[in-house]
């Protein structure tokens with residue numbers, strides 16, 4: 605008689621190694637954006653270690669090649685292949701070129717790249733505010749462009765990196781590009797991360813019949829990445845305190861990438877779609893806990909907001 609297996613559950617301190625243990629991704633293909641630093645490198649490493657062929661979709665292909673060489677040297681020979689593809693999410697032509705160059709099914713897409721809180725406003729060549737353009741619109745163009753490849757994979761998974769920073773702002777549909785209100789680096793970051801969550805909600809509904817699951821994840825407070833390049837850590841702490849957000853305990857990149865890897869590959873979340881996860885579990889609704897705010901805001905999960913954002917985003921990338 606076989607012993608019933610206890611269902612595996614994971615939490616805030618789980619690592620990519622624990623989440624991916626026993627998962628076989630041989631024959632699967634994955635794309636991880638922004639995989640030349642931080643959480644993206646670790647996500648790519650874990651997926652490749654489980655056997656997936658992984659494309660590092662990066663702005664700087666020399667940096668991507670150095671990461672691929674380092675990972676290849678570290679990973680066992682049973683690992684999947686690592687390839688580097690050029691992708692600048694602020695530049696629609698590179699997104700289109702990446703999509704055109706892709707052929708065959710795509711099993712896993714991790715929309716990981718991101719930029720946080722540049723102090724001054726800047727806009728892309730097509731006039732969009734930078735954080736909204738890079739964090740949301742570029743990924744929207746990429747994922748919708750790759751939709752046929754995802755649908756061809758019979759069970760593809762798309763993971764979009766959101767953030768506790770979404771609590772700084774909903775998507776402000778009347779002024780997405782800060783034309784009528786003063787630019788604020790943090791509400792702009794918040795808006796962009798509300799948008800990445802709403803993309804997951806919208807795509808889950810639209811792509812369910814194609815067998816594609818899409819989820820948003822908050823990786824946690826991962827200090828050892830280059831995300832905070834625009835500010836010093838004290839400034840980040842001050843902004844979090846001013847917003848009364850609960851800055852979660854700091855995680856290693858192996859812990860920070862675990863929720864992405866869980867949603868991208870673990871059989872424990874098979875079929876889960878249209879959700880927002882953090883600490884390897886579905887996030888709780890936003891609430892004050894121990895004097896600070898944490899969780900996920902209703903506006904980042906709202907289906908009407910998701911549908912409206914989809915329509916606007918389609919018009920912007922046309």
Ligand SMILES: NC(=O)c1ccc[n+]([C@@H]2O[C@H](COP(=O)([O-])OP(=O)(O)OC[C@H]3O[C@@H](n4cnc5c(N)ncnc54)[C@H](O)[C@@H]3O)[C@@H](O)[C@H]2O)c1
Pocket residue numbers: 637638639640641642643644662663691692693694695715716717718719720738765766767768769822823824825826827829830831832
């Ligand atoms: N580190 C944290 O504590 C934390 C917390 C919440 C959410 N996140 C999210 O996790 C994701 C990964 O962040 P990270 O902490 O590893 O930071 P990181 O800065 O190390 O990685 C972000 C990557 O995105 C890439 N990128 C930036 N602009 C790009 C563009 N125009 N085109 C293509 N790539 C571009 C960067 O080159 C970099 O490799 C981001 O989406 C971030 O918002 C991180």
